[in-house]
Amino acid sequence: MREAAYPELAMFPDRKAAEAAFYAWKKRLMRSPRFWVLLTGYTVLAGVFVAVVLMSLRRWVWVSPAMLGGIVGGVTAGSGTVVLRWIWRARCRRFLREQLLLRGIPVCLNCGYSLRGNESGVCPECGVVPGAEVDSSGS
Numbered sequence: 001m002r003e004a005a006y007p008e009l010a011m012f013p014d015r016k017a018a019e020a021a022f023y024a025w026k027k028r029l030m031r032s033p034r035f036w037v038l039l040t041g042y043t044v045l046a047g048v049f050v051a052v053v054l055m056s057l058r059r060w061v062w063v064s065p066a067m068l069g070g071i072v073g074g075v076t077a078g079s080g081t082v083v084l085r086w087i088w089r090a091r092c093r094r095f096l097r098e099q100l101l102l103r104g105i106p107v108c109l110n111c112g113y114s115l116r117g118n119e120s121g122v123c124p125e126c127g128v129v130p131g132a133e134v135d136s137s138g139s
Helices: 007-011 015-030 033-057 065-102
Strands: none
Touching: 007 015, 007 065, 015 065, 033 065
């Protein structure tokens, strides 16, 4: 299932190398202060939003404080998982491409296309010249 979200994992020479690269990404992510700031900020904002919406609905639907806490926690945790995975997926894929290049496997950093056997010097998928890749975030 992980290979569906991160197709770069299938390009590694073996499963052990792919797992090591993915573990290195997770380790890097967990040490990133930015990740924790975003996680905390999103959790607080989503929790406040859901609580305000539910409190405004109390006029029409009775919601006990315990139920309110459960709903807020569940919605916040569930949506937070989806949102943060979406945000960090592109960065993880870029990191995996860099790991492939370090292992000598030719791959386009911009789009992830395998450049094995490519003699033109241009990625046929996105048209970027390897070594002159652009950042996918637009900066």
